[in-house]
Amino acid sequence: MIKVSDLSFSYRKGTPVLSGINLELDQRSTAIIGQNGAGKTTFVKLLKGLLKADEGDIFVNNHHVKETTAAELAKTIGLVFQNPNDQMFKRTVLDEVMFGPLNIKMDKQQAKENALMAIRMVDLQGKLDINPHDLSLSEKKLLCIAAIVAMDPDIIILDEPTIAQDHAGKEKIKQIIKALKDKNKLVMTIIHDMDFVAENFERTIVFNEGKVLLDGDTRQVFSQKDMLKKAHVEPPGITQLAEMLGIQETILTVEEFIHRNKEAARD
Amino acid sequence: MNKIVVEGLKYKYPLSDTLALDDLSFQVKEGEFIGIIGKNSAGKSTLCQALVGLVPHFYKGAYGGKVFIDGLEVKNQTIADISLKVGMVFQNPFTQVTGSKMTVYEEIAFGLENIGIPRSEMIARIDYVLDLLKIEQVKDQNPFDLSGGQMQRMAIASIIAMKPDILVLDEPTSQLDPAGSEEVFQAIQSLSKQGITIILAEHKMEKVALYCHRVLLLDDGKMVDINTPGKIFSRGDLEQHGVAAPVYTRVCKELGVRKAGTSEFPVTLAEAESVLRGRKI
Numbered sequence A: 001m002i003k004v005s006d007l008s009f010s011y012r013k014g015t016p017v018l019s020g021i022n023l024e025l026d027q028r029s030t031a032i033i034g035q036n037g038a039g040k041t042t043f044v045k046l047l048k049g050l051l052k053a054d055e056g057d058i059f060v061n062n063h064h065v066k067e068t069t070a071a072e073l074a075k076t077i078g079l080v081f082q083n084p085n086d087q088m089f090k091r092t093v094l095d096e097v098m099f100g101p102l103n104i105k106m107d108k109q110q111a112k113e114n115a116l117m118a119i120r121m122v123d124l125q126g127k128l129d130i131n132p133h134d135l136s137l138s139e140k141k142l143l144c145i146a147a148i149v150a151m152d153p154d155i156i157i158l159d160e161p162t163i164a165q166d167h168a169g170k171e172k173i174k175q176i177i178k179a180l181k182d183k184n185k186l187v188m189t190i191i192h193d194m195d196f197v198a199e200n201f202e203r204t205i206v207f208n209e210g211k212v213l214l215d216g217d218t219r220q221v222f223s224q225k226d227m228l229k230k231a232h233v234e235p236p237g238i239t240q241l242a243e244m245l246g247i248q249e250t251i252l253t254v255e256e257f258i259h260r261n262k263e264a265a266r267d
Numbered sequence B: 001m002n003k004i005v006v007e008g009l010k011y012k013y014p015l016s017d018t019l020a021l022d023d024l025s026f027q028v029k030e031g032e033f034i035g036i037i038g039k040n041s042a043g044k045s046t047l048c049q050a051l052v053g054l055v056p057h058f059y060k061g062a063y064g065g066k067v068f069i070d071g072l073e074v075k076n077q078t079i080a081d082i083s084l085k086v087g088m089v090f091q092n093p094f095t096q097v098t099g100s101k102m103t104v105y106e107e108i109a110f111g112l113e114n115i116g117i118p119r120s121e122m123i124a125r126i127d128y129v130l131d132l133l134k135i136e137q138v139k140d141q142n143p144f145d146l147s148g149g150q151m152q153r154m155a156i157a158s159i160i161a162m163k164p165d166i167l168v169l170d171e172p173t174s175q176l177d178p179a180g181s182e183e184v185f186q187a188i189q190s191l192s193k194q195g196i197t198i199i200l201a202e203h204k205m206e207k208v209a210l211y212c213h214r215v216l217l218l219d220d221g222k223m224v225d226i227n228t229p230g231k232i233f234s235r236g237d238l239e240q241h242g243v244a245a246p247v248y249t250r251v252c253k254e255l256g257v258r259k260a261g262t263s264e265f266p267v268t269l270a271e272a273e274s275v276l277r278g279r280k281i
């Protein structure tokens, strides 16, 4: 669905932020992890056409990003910003979520329907008339997710969606990712929460100093401890525990750990 | 010595009809490292702001009970006076940036200039925190051109540079990479060992379990409990309060394995490893 070749980018001449990135992204749910400043946010802004590549090409659903207008791309690819304050500018929750759909020329009826559905998905239906700036940080993040979901793009990118979420909030986001995936959308998420990565994503890409350091099945990626360390990330807590206990295979979730334990007890 | 004393604190935001803080009482000793946990909207940030005086001085609203910092009552002090003793890192680093400074370096210098730190001392402190938070390489960059994690690092650096007696941190590592988050927790722990009192609101329960001396569990503005991580995370009603225990505690609960000779479950990686070692898995 996305093809990136030889992509390079810098904000200022002489300090490359991304260099020589080659990636193909398909329908597998995908996590992007890596050190602060590695270039993750920059990368997804390039995919969305918000920044212009110095070199290389990006194709999103066969649109050549360079030659496609932002309006055209907006129908295909949606980006939930890392900082919600960069995304919100309407007076009420409902207007905020309706803005995107209206902006891509969805008719008003449909826009409202989509917006209300997306708002229910993030559980903000009780706050339709509230000013987005009066919401808490966790609610702002959820609102921004709803605003993108309402536009119904094929590709949805979430930049650190779980910031400020409690257990229930993370669970909510988990369900949203699952629902989007069931609708055959590509969901790509930048995230620092390794437990969440292990539980929710089929594929994991590790960025390091503007390059792709690792890319593969999440389980396979989390088995490469030394490489992860180099990228300032780590395997999930349960994976570390299993490893310390001498379990050979890479365990990703509490359920897997318990299951294994029960099997062992039965033998 | 008690550094913070909270007595029957009640608080309601203006225009709100429910108490955000409902009759809280607790004490914190000098050098203690306290974690505040609880689900979204439990009142963690509001409590943090009550310790630095933003509640009630900035937010107004209805306020009852007392908060003492070093024996001085917060209600009777100005925010400026309290800020000399208590530094706060906000939940969203973006809201903490002055907006008037052109570089990260100047941004960190701003607070120090305000309290009249001599130039040579200032330079030494800034160099120290740039190194501690690993943002040396972006010191000449505009604060708004930083990555999210870099901005959060800058926010922490600015407050640590002020050397407050009490450090209040509201989810300070939510945007940090795992290695950076671990480093920041270690740095905070070392400040606590130097006698600085730490109050930290946090959703990362594994970190709270590993680093905090005591944990304050909030729900709906009420204090459910304040106790050691082992006691708090072994509670059977944690989920009813919207909190999931550390992953290490959850597996051990599931397997019914407690810490030897206690009724508590393990809460850290090392504790879980030690009770599970030798089991057939």
Ligand SMILES: Nc1ncnc2c1ncn2[C@@H]1O[C@H](COP(=O)(O)OP(=O)(O)OP(=O)(O)O)[C@@H](O)[C@H]1O
Pocket (backbone or CB within 6 Å): A011, A012, A017, A034, A035, A036, A037, A038, A039, A040, A041, A042, A043, A082, B138, B141, B144, B145, B146, B147, B148, B149, B150, B175, B177
């Ligand atoms: N507008 C900008 N101008 C100049 N440099 C920038 C700008 N935005 C980001 N940078 C720099 O580019 C690098 C990559 O930033 P980016 O935001 O892509 O990182 P990231 O991987 O998303 O990090 P984080 O995990 O902290 O969010 C960083 O060193 C950052 O300081």
Ligand SMILES: Nc1ncnc2c1ncn2[C@@H]1O[C@H](COP(=O)(O)OP(=O)(O)OP(=O)(O)O)[C@@H](O)[C@H]1O
Pocket (backbone or CB within 6 Å): A136, A137, A138, A164, A166, B013, B014, B016, B020, B038, B039, B040, B041, B042, B043, B044, B045, B046, B047, B059, B091
């Ligand atoms: N400025 C404000 N005006 C009115 N009500 C507020 C304000 N800030 C917070 N509240 C309300 O006070 C209660 C406690 O909020 P608070 O932000 O302290 O929770 P929290 O535990 O920090 O949550 P989170 O985990 O989302 O950060 C909530 O019901 C919230 O809606």
Ligand SMILES: [Mg+2]
Pocket (backbone or CB within 6 Å): A040, A041, A042, A082, A159, B147, B148, B149
């Ligand atoms: Mg980023």
Ligand SMILES: [Mg+2]
Pocket (backbone or CB within 6 Å): B044, B045, B046, B091, B170, B201
């Ligand atoms: Mg808060």
